[in-house]
Amino acid sequence: MQRSIVAILVLSPEGLAAFKAARANRLQRSINISMGSALATISLTVPPVLVISMFTARDVALGLDILDMMLLLLTLGTMIVNASGKRTNVLQGVVHLTLFAAYLVLLFD
16 A cells, blocks of 8 residues: 555656646647656666665565556557557547556455
8 A cells, every 4th residue: 555655646746747738638748748757757766676676685576466467568558559659549548548447446456
């Protein structure tokens, strides 16, 4: 539960900005903000954790069960499809929102 609270605090400013951009019918900007936020969070978190684990001789595990891994892979695949085109559309946004809703349902299951 504590990890979820930290993730919400870290990602909420960009999430709110992406939500405002989507409500203003700027879906491309919303996707760019969301992807940039995720990339920054991952790239600024994972390398320091790996370096610290090397110095402390501890193993690092992703901590996802098989269902969470499948949802992560599905989301990454969807992002690749969306990023390969020149523009996004409403259907792609709905797919991402559906994946997010599935994540929320599985989070509290």
